[in-house]
Amino acid sequence: MTEDSRLLIQKQQGITRIEFLDRNILDEGSIQRIGEEISALIDETAVPKLLISFENVEHLSSAALGTLININNKIRQKGGQLRLSNIDPQIYEVFVITKLDRLFKIYDDAEKAMVSFE
């Protein structure tokens, strides 16, 4: 994690686990930096396996959804896997409203997400 990073990154069993340090990831400047940081992590790995936990995230915007989609597209291009976990019910509803619950693999908690990787 760099000094300016807004992410907590851990590597476990070949899977990169990411948590957000901010409760509110609506700010577009932060979203862009987060996207760039995660993109760099994907570039470092031949076949990336990423778990993004939304624990402590209270709000997000369509810009954040767009960043997640870009991350998902990039991981798929490399034959990797992405999982999302610990999403607050109100935020999960945003995924349902936008039908993005069909695009992403979403789990109640990180442990369930971890065992789902192939």
Place this chain on the structure above:
Amino acid sequence: MPDALTKTLVIPSTLADAHDAQETVMEAVKAAGFPEEPSFAVRLALDEALSNAVRHGNKLDASKSVTVEYEVSPTRVTISVTDQGPGFDPESVPDPTLDENLDQPHGRGLMLIKAYMTEVTYSARGNRVTMTKTCDCTLPRRPRS
């Protein structure tokens, strides 16, 4: 909408100023005693409206302004966001929930505003959106499967 209870912010078209305006409005919403659960919807819709005004309406031109008018009470929040752009037709935006659009990173803002707010109207030109949320609102509307 303008009357004694309406407050107005005029901000330059930068994302940072939009963020600050959002925080100002949300502080007023909280101070008015508007419940926390529907406040989620207000924050989400306001962020989308401000982002659209700054990015799409005023093309991130800091010399152009965005006007935010808001009126809050314990049971109702009404916000108007106006940009200085040419306007647009809200009906012309593609449906982001179609299968072929799901992996597109943009185009969800208007849909989220409509899904979460009790009432949404646009000026004829399309450069002003007025959104109302009442605390007894049972939205968001879920899309048809």
